[in-house]
Amino acid sequence: MGQSGILADIWDGSIFKNFKGADGQLFSEQREDGLHLVFAISVDWFNPYMNKAARISRSVGVISLVCLNIPPAERYKYENMYLAGIMPGPQEPKPHELDHFL
Incomplete structure (x- = not known):
């Protein structure tokens, strides 16, 4: 946690602090062997x-x-x-179609 005890950044959480390679x-520790x-x-x-004023709906x-x-x-x-x-x-893909882009 941050100094105030509030989670202000993703690095304040325990998952990122304790994640091992x-x-x-610890993955987050920078070492001489790599970044x-x-x-x-x-x-x-x-x-x-x-805008939608043009009545054209595209994504x-x-x-x-x-x-x-x-x-x-x-960041x-x-x-x-x-x-x-x-x-x-022209439209957002369905969730299973999004996988093809990722």
């Missing part, structure tokens, strides 16, 4: 026509990755996010 060592990065994946949809999806090792204030800046994929639509 294949070698049995251990943790990423979050996000999928979001938007209407490329900006375009974006798959993005964010490195959780970067300080929280920097979600455009220059620190990775655009992993675009799902062109």
Whole structure:
């Protein structure tokens, strides 16, 4: 937990603090033998026509990755996010169809 006792960041939780790698060592500890990065994946949809006033309903999806090792204030800046994929639509896929993109 953070200094205030409140979970303010994903690294404040016990799962990430105690997660072990294949070698049995804590994954989050940085060692000389390599860099251990943790990423979050996000999928979001938007209407490329900006509003529903045009009465055109379309959805375009974006798959993005964010490195959780970067300080929280920097993680979600455009220059620190990775655009992993675009799902062109015209509609959001069904959950089982989303697997094909991931």
